[in-house]
Amino acid sequence: MSTRRAEYKQSVHEFSESIRDATPESVGDLLAEHYRDDTIFHGPAPIDRLEGRAAIESELWKPLLTAFPDLEKNDYILFGGEFEGEEWVCATGNLVGTFENEWLEVPPTGHATWLRYGEFHRFEDGKIAETRLLIDILDVLRQAGYTLFPSLAPEVVIPGPTTQDGVLLDEQDVAESAKTMDLVEGMLFDGLNSYEEAGLDGMGMAEYWHEDFGWYGPAGIGTTRGIDGFQDFHQGPFLDAFPDREVGYHDARLAEGNYCASTGWPAVVGTHLGDGWLGLPATGNAVDMRVIDVWRREGELLAENWVFIDMIDLLDQIGVDVFERIRNDSQHF
Template sequence: MPQALQDAKQCVFAFYQALDRATVQDVPKVLETYCSADYQWRGCHPFNELEGQNAVSDQFWQPLKTSLKKLQRRQDVFMAGENSLASDGSAWVVSMGHLMGLFDNDWLGIAKTGRMAFLRYCEFTQVVEGKIAQSAMFMDIPGLMVQAGVNPFMPQTGAQLIQPGAMNHSGLMLDEQNAEESAKTLSVINQMITDLGNWDHDLSLEEELALSWHDDMIWWGPTGIGASYTIERYAKQHSGVFRSSFSERVFNGHVCKFAEGEFGGFFGWPNLSLKPSGGFMGLPASDKFFDMRVIDIYRRDGEKLAENWVFIDLLHFFHQQGIDILARNTYLSADTQRDQTKRT
């Protein structure tokens, strides 16, 4: 399997380089070269599931590259592994970082700025027989809205900022990693998931988190929630709030989960089904369950986890509850323009 993983990395890395170089018109040729004929793509709302190279090109990559000119991929994590949840032996590659470009044309109703813009992303990609068979790409679209001057959410509990990669800058794993270290990372992640699922034990939240996390952990959350530093602040600014906001929680499992070296992660479609008791991000209580799609990427330091980059498809989570976050581009932008007119 090690050589298969390295081959998968080379395939995906070449795909990314070709995408960066491609003009808008050349994007379909790039997908035809690197992706399978029945390529499947999962993305956050409003893209959701796209079938085939043409759909992915027409509905996602070409419009994005039209809006974010001179688009370049700035990776903080690049790793590969065999899906621990499947027995098909296929290789998966993860890329995480930002897509950076000049925001010269509107995208998804988000008004252009004419300035640099960063679209935070994480993508899981499966490679089968030298071709990209499927991808799951989550993006922090609300983060791009904030950069364009529109904040669609209530005041968040964590910090809003352009998020960096790992503190030790070790996330780009182009070379093969130590298999024992990879297994150790996956084991720590699995133990953390077990701890997380046991919400009825006698430990305090901070004590529970300390089983798997360093005290100076960093939780890099999505726009609308934000980032938190240390167990104490994470418990207050997100984890405790999250747990108290849902009366019932159902874990649906993950599609892919693996680790390489000190890094690992997973994604689900969806990971969780949640029944709101009210209050989470200003949402009301409900007697219905709503799905939450999540990507988590972790860095292990020694025996515990040190950093966690989290991508939640909040557009989809709100959409299920009748709230169109992207529609807020229109009236919030209008309010901003009126305020600017009053000041002048």
């Protein structure tokens, strides 16, 4: 691992640790330490694309720190890698704070709230030049008392790695990193994309996943355990809804040690052809999905998968305006 990559990982981790002491008035100085002036930001709907550090400050961090004044940012996975000649750092964990003021039109609850995040940062000349960030906003709405869709599986506060070894600030074994990448790429490009030809049972899940693996999905889908749970409560309903979906449109894909991650804007494309997913009728609409995936390998198989889908954006593409529903719902508690 290059000294440069170690510095980049440390920079991302230090930013996370410093959020605890940041305020709406001071966060701009913190951003200036870590971000270029011309950083491009790709975020979740309704924040979406922002251009420049000043916009990231005013549209993301000031509103967050106003809504959650005691906010802290806890990475439980963090690692880096090179993709197509560029250096990236990936992290996931929870933003945690007391919901004291409105955020994204959501009324405050006064309660502790977990904002689950996944992020990729591309570095140039020692600072972040591009960020891709997904926050599970639908889960924030759930914690605020809104029940908008029948969840397919339990919705829980997502745990970090069971091995508690996800923050990789030190150098990792190159051979182990390559082994992790090979396993994930086989699963993505050979296993998942074989559905139309092989069907659900012919996708060879046991070649890639531990029998009792943990799959930690976004709100609306929920968390599953084991191959059967994954297929019954996520993969089967999802493929019924989007039978022609294709995966693998990645803007970055990294592996370091036993961890791998990918992101794409979009990473998955398909057509909404099946009824019933999240209780919704089929629309026939073509959709694309902003996704961040993080995996942990254990031995020869994948043991855990943290999954982020921009559900607000996806639902909008199939005719569901989540924030319009919130504006029209005054009796959600």
